[in-house]
Amino acid sequence: MTRFCDWKATPARLTRMRKDKEELSTAEAFHLIQQVAAMHVPVLALTGGDPLSRHDLYPIVEFAARRSVRTSLTLVPTPLLTAETIVELKSCGLMRAAFWLNGSTALLHDVHTGIKGSHRRALESIGPCHEAGLPVQINTMMSRRNFHDVDSMVELLTRLDVILWNVVFLVPTNREQLDELLSAEQHEEVFAKLYAASKHVQFQIKTSEGQHYQRYVLQQKMRESRGRVTAPEFVPRTPKNLNDSKGFVFVNYRGEVFASRYLPIAAGNLTGEPLAELFRESSLFTSLRDTSKLKGKCGVCSVRHVCGGSRARAYAISGDVFAEEPCCSHPI
Secondary structure, three states: OOOOOOOOOOHHHHHOOOOOOOOOOHHHHHHHHHHHHHOOOOOEEEOOOOHHHOOOHHHHHHHHHHOOOOEEEEOOOOOOOOHHHHHHHHHHOOOEEEEEOOOOOHHHHHHHHOOOOHHHHHHHHHHHHHHOOOOEEEEEEEOOOOHHHHHHHHHHHHHHOOOEEEEEEOOOOOHHHHOOOOOHHHHHHHHHHHHHHHOOOOOEEEEEOOOHHHHHHHHHHHHHOOOOOOOHHHOOOOOOOOEOOEOOOEEOOOOEEEOOOOOOOEEEEOOOOOHHHHHHHOHHHHHHOOHHHOOHHHHHOOOOOOOOOOHHHHHHHHOOOOOOOOOOOOOO
């Protein structure tokens, strides 16, 4: 929705700031929602920057609700986020609130954000969501800094009574982040903990840019059933075939359409082309859906139709969007 975010922002200060001229206008946002409604998209996730910095956020959420578009909103616990704000968003028809928590402790989270007190403020915002009857989702960026914290995060999220944990596996955007990238073996270690947790927690666990978790879950189900389970339809709590270009579209604040938030190749701009057309017919999306284009071990993997690897991570590491997933230990 916007790339603007100011942890010191106040309503008075925002009125003195000029809107980014490249941001989608209110009318363009409404038009996008109409297209999303026509495509019967299960969930429209609004994010930022800080979405609360947009003066038209409430009308946008309400417009979506009136068209039966289930909307999730990623909130940043800046001074703009108050208990009254949460109640208003709920009354406008917001279906779910999401927050980033990159660790079970302030030390882990605040180092990631670079903002002292951000962990505490995020936790303090969850209570008002529950009071307003607004379900809460937690997003966590998984890297070498916090992969040892999975069990503690599971305990924390259980206490917080969330409905979904979205574990986002790091896609490096610069050389510094390469050092934070989990190895293939560390990915497997996290997968094992997520799978074990999924058997007893009340909240859903999903992964982003961790497509090989679907392969891991299928392997575990096959072992547990002594080989009777072979089809990807049996993968539990994991969106089937959800990958870059499959079942997911990311639209940035300028209206550019991507197959993944972390894959910086645009298929086009919805201000010039319909969203459904870009998703179904653009060369980017159609080529990414063609598993015969996959290279390396991804190209010959027996479960490539279930997994396919992170195209965003492959591109970040190799510069080739069809290269093999660089963080997978699955033997061929």
